[in-house]
Amino acid sequence: MTVLRAHAEEEFAEELALLAKDDDRPRPPGWLLSPWAVTTYVLGDGGRITPKYVGARRLVEVAVATLATDRALLLLGVPGTAKTWLSEHLAAAISGDSTLLVQGTAGTPEEAVRYGWNYARLLAEGPSEQALTPSPVMRAMAEGRLARVEELTRMPSDVQDALITALSEKTLPIPELGIEARARRGFNLIATANDRDRGVNELSSALRRRFNTVVLPVPATAEEEVGIVARRVEQLGRSLELPETVAALTEIRRVVTVFRELREGVTEDGRTRVKSPSGTLSTAEAISVLTGGIALAAHFGDGVLRAGDVAAGIVGAVVREPGSDRVVWREYLETVVRERPEWRDFYRACREVS
Structure with a gap:
């Protein structure tokens, strides 16, 4: 099947494989590439690796270094500054999967960042792990990958705050089953946001503290x-x-x-x-x-x-x-x-x- 747009990890699979082959630098747990190789993938090397983002190297290094810690990354900027583009390529280079995505809108429910239920199984069998429908965030925790949240500030405040436990405790309680989902090493989250859209929901101070913020500027020249x-x-x-x-x-x-x-x-x-x-x-x-x-x-x-x-x-x-x-x-x-x-x-x- 010919798709209209391939995911970053598919379109640039050869470049990622090339970097992985030559990458002998230390890699954080769960990462496919070292932070240095991830930065090279994003910015290019002037030869075999094409640039995916054009901007200050230090800015990209700060973003990559943040994801190697226990703090989440918030890419902030006016519309059109490549926030989504950069988040996709970071997820592709670090986890090999950019598809664990939550699209923030005014109607995004809490289940989109926590979990939902397969109601047919729930009614037939009662609450069970098999009846659980994990969100992209929950899947990223289970697989030790990066989750992406687009337009975080467009989501209702109570839905935003559903992320706090996952980001601070690295767990996701499931009270209906009396258990919790625990994050594997390699899990982290990239969110994007801008303050130019109407109807923006400001982040709570508790949630903002869980993020390191990198501001993406418009091109300088x-x-x-x-x-x-x-x-x-x-x-x-x-x-x-x-x-x-x-x-x-x-x-x-x-x-x-x-x-x-x-x-x-x-x-x-x-x-x-x-x-x-x-x-x-x-x-x-x-x-x-x-x-x-x-x-x-x-x-x-x-x-x-x-x-x-x-x-x-x-x-x-x-x-x-x-x-x-x-x-x-x-x-x-x-x-x-x-x-x-x-x-x-x-x-x-x-x-x-x-």
């Missing part, structure tokens, strides 16, 4: 962000089997520039202040705009990515609130984009779709 976007667009194009397209670096730079200027509220040269829209305009959204543009260029154009292929995607990303954001976008077009002679094709394309 335009060149760094262009590199990230170009690499991911190429990877996505291959995985989606899009027809080969000439992904013009000019259009990638323009999309990144627009997003950075609107995000930061000032033009690249620092001379003009601009208003920021309501959306986050993250690196992930820039990747999405360009991937959509490549699909347009491949299927409905001449196979070369041009301004007209990305214009609609940019407008859709910027104008989230039709009233206020449309005003912000039009002002940016007329005061910034229009004044750049080399952007005339981009200005015309954006005006047409606006």
Whole structure:
């Protein structure tokens, strides 16, 4: 069966095997690779190991070192800073399994982080271990692996706090059976969170103390962000089997520039202040705009990515609130984009779709 997206441990199995073969450094209990090899897998080595995350090495080292202790890891940052991407690759490199995942939402029940029941067996046989349905966290404890919790702050506070015993005592009481599930060595947890979404539930102080927090920043420079976007667009194009397209670096730079200027509220040269829209305009959204543009260029154009292929995607990303954001976008077009002679094709394309 051909899947749309392979898990990290499947897609990069050769790189993980290559690192494991040459890895003679000490490994924490239950880890498939040493902390040094995990960091090399995430950041790349400039040769056989491709970079999965572009950022400060020390930041990744702190994250990996945290997971080698008894404290859980919280990856914090604005949307689009690769929190989910990094957590998946850390779990793949450390445990060989990134699928023990709890997706946090406003409706996530406590059973998602503790355990549930197979009610057919429960009614037929009564409470038993066979009738128990373990959560991903409980499975990670039993197998000595990493569990992942996405969007922790979107979960109700009482559900968040169900993690406290697992993180502090490394056990999960099952009072219905009078027993407890105990974590094997190698168990830990990676959570992601951001404080930009509406309806965020702040972590309790008791739960926050169980985490070491690593803040993932937006790319520091335009060149760094262009590199990230170009690499991911190429990877996505291959995985989606899009027809080969000439992904013009000019259009990638323009999309990144627009997003950075609107995000930061000032033009690249620092001379003009601009208003920021309501959306986050993250690196992930820039990747999405360009991937959509490549699909347009491949299927409905001449196979070369041009301004007209990305214009609609940019407008859709910027104008989230039709009233206020449309005003912000039009002002940016007329005061910034229009004044750049080399952007005339981009200005015309954006005006047409606006």
